[in-house]
Amino acid sequence: MTDNPEWRPCPCAQPADESPVAWRPRLVFAARDYVTGDAFTVVECPQCGLVRTQPRLSAAALAKYYPKSYHGAAGARRFPSVVEWLQNCLYAGRAARVERAAGGRPGHVLDVGCGRGHLLRAFQRRGWQVAGTEIDRHTAELVRAETGADVRPGLLEAFAGADGGFDAVVLWHVLEHLHDPAQVLRDCARLLRPDGTLFVGVPDVRSWEARIGGNKWFHLDVPRHVTHFSRPVLRDLLGRAGFAVLAESSVAPEYDLFSFVQTMLNRLGLRHNILYNALRSGAARLFPMDATDWLQVLVSVLLAMPLSALFLPWMLATVILRCGATVAIIATKTSRLPGGGQTG
CATH class of the missing domain: 3.40.50.150 (Vaccinia Virus protein VP39)
Structure with missing residues (x-):
């Protein structure tokens, strides 16, 4: 599944100490691919601060997480x-x-x-x-x-x-x-x-949104975001x-409102990225949806209205403080x- 099952040195860091302790990553949280349910961990390099998805997949292993429907x-x-x-x-x-x-x-x-x-x-x-x-x-x-x-x-x-x-x-x-x-x-x-x-x-x-979302953040998208x-x-x-x-x-603009709403819906316990998947045209959907999923979509739409109202003050604050x-x-x-x- 991986090109190396062990933790690897961060490619961006330049540690003075080349021992494994010098680059051993700090665990941020565990996360799952919302399409397949496969488990991953998200870690931070202690040298440079870059955050990575682990385990590191080979190109061939990663390809399976990009279905034909990914681009439509x-x-x-x-x-x-x-x-x-x-x-x-x-x-x-x-x-x-x-x-x-x-x-x-x-x-x-x-x-x-x-x-x-x-x-x-x-x-x-x-x-x-x-x-x-x-x-x-x-x-x-x-x-x-x-x-x-x-x-x-x-x-x-x-x-x-x-x-x-x-x-x-x-x-x-x-x-x-x-x-x-x-x-x-x-x-x-x-x-x-x-x-x-x-x-x-x-x-x-x-960003604020990433901190609140944690492993439910819309933009996390493991393992496609490595x-x-x-x-x-x-x-x-x-x-x-x-x-x-x-x-x-x-x-x-094409991300901000929707990523805020979808992240909050994820945190509320609805199926991860259910609204995003529903908005994709039929052949472009990343996972099949049954009646229960469509009921969650209805709930998501109803909740999206008050969440969208909250977005304006949120957006103004993040723009001013540069933490979008x-x-x-x-x-x-x-x-x-x-x-x-x-x-x-």
Whole structure:
């Protein structure tokens, strides 16, 4: 099931003491995959603060936790039309934000883990030359056929040899799915031109919502989320990879309201992520639902109304105090890595 059943040193830490005691992780809590019910633990590195899902699964073992329904069926929507329309509006704003940070004009962008290509399309509409990667080969081929973009199966290795070839690289809610974020960020720096722009977004494991949710937090999503970031840890990783942070945000409209409501429903004892699963279009559902589940959906909808009313003051507080459930950072590639190494 795992590539090593023992706890492993954190790939991001740099302990002075290489003994096992120096990197032995601290247990945060036990958690279960809400789709399969399989048990995992969530641990924190004492050296760098990165939080990880254990045991660490091999790529082959992890693949079974991404069913074909994960990205939705070919030509079908994952969510109702109004939800996908709203998402596309937000993607358009996100592409515009990256463009402003990249100098205010279209360039060449790489969307790592592009999924169904919604953000790629937003960049295309702004005149960008777009490329993407997607682990799932079928999804990569589908997006390439639909958009005409250079979308390749895999991750950054799919563009080996394209050093300095991109004006912007996007890692939108992708980094948490990867075992070695430090190496991924270094690879992004290699692919970017000098002063290129990186846009990265991840759930914030130190947010108020995560602290209240614990192992019921909507964004925890073990084992698909193999690493879990806080704002300071992400900033540190970016700095060590050769990036300077330009801007930060703890607001992600397509996630914030729903993740708050679903987390609270989970804490109230309803089936984990039941409303999220119900909102996915039939073929895209992650687990089958029976009459009891649909009764819980009805209860969830009724509870969602008062919970949504509570969200406005909650959102204002988290924005002011910068402790929202997600963190998004725009960073620029610097000319040299810490310690004097070249980034590209």
